[in-house]
Amino acid sequence: MSLAESWDRYAVGSTPRRDRNANGDTTWLNWTQYADHGPGEGLLGTVAGRRVLELGSGSGSNLAHLVTLGASGLGVDIAPAREVVARERWSDLRGLEFRTAEATAFLSGTDQTFDVVLSIFGAVWFVDPETLLPLIRARMAADGILAFSHLPAGSQTPRPGRAGLRYDYSPSEWMRLLTVHGFTDVSASVIDPPEGRTVGTMLVRAVAL
Numbered sequence: 001m002s003l004a005e006s007w008d009r010y011a012v013g014s015t016p017r018r019d020r021n022a023n024g025d026t027t028w029l030n031w032t033q034y035a036d037h038g039p040g041e042g043l044l045g046t047v048a049g050r051r052v053l054e055l056g057s058g059s060g061s062n063l064a065h066l067v068t069l070g071a072s073g074l075g076v077d078i079a080p081a082r083e084v085v086a087r088e089r090w091s092d093l094r095g096l097e098f099r100t101a102e103a104t105a106f107l108s109g110t111d112q113t114f115d116v117v118l119s120i121f122g123a124v125w126f127v128d129p130e131t132l133l134p135l136i137r138a139r140m141a142a143d144g145i146l147a148f149s150h151l152p153a154g155s156q157t158p159r160p161g162r163a164g165l166r167y168d169y170s171p172s173e174w175m176r177l178l179t180v181h182g183f184t185d186v187s188a189s190v191i192d193p194p195e196g197r198t199v200g201t202m203l204v205r206a207v208a209l
Helices: 003-012 061-068 080-089 103-109 129-138 171-180
Strands: 051-055 072-077 096-100 114-120 140-150 183-191 201-208
Touching: 003 080, 051 061, 061 072, 061 096, 061 114, 072 080, 080 096, 103 129, 129 140, 129 171, 171 183, 171 201
Parallel strands: 051 072, 051 114, 072 096, 114 140
Antiparallel strands: 140 201, 183 201
């Protein structure tokens, strides 16, 4: 089974996102694995008029929220089923497009430049950062923002198969890697989980030099 097929199987079996959050909003950005928890889009600064790329865009919900705030967005996901769902769900939202592609293949083949790149439990977690980070930086505008989240290092046993968890770094390791690969003002920390839960969320933000 190919990597794309593995992720497609996972996508087909995943639970759809809610239509509304606890505040009654129909779009919102969620960095963590918990509903109605953690920071919002403010981490990215003002997104109106900016070009946003999401690597591992899933059903497109996070990216769609940024587009409602005035951004233009491109979502890339390796699973074909994700593009089908995202296009159907957000077909009436202008300034938003989706594409099926592996992250490094897309970044290597495009000449587009982005002001914001995000990955929420997405490609940054699963692709070798020594390969991925230089490709991301090459497609970012100066002073652009890269932000991503995933589970903290050591919080989950890797799953069997090619779609398993792969690059499980600590905050200090992410800070070093990003600095080496052309980013500055790097912050990396673990967000505490909500009451009654034990696993937090790694959240990283950096600015392209």
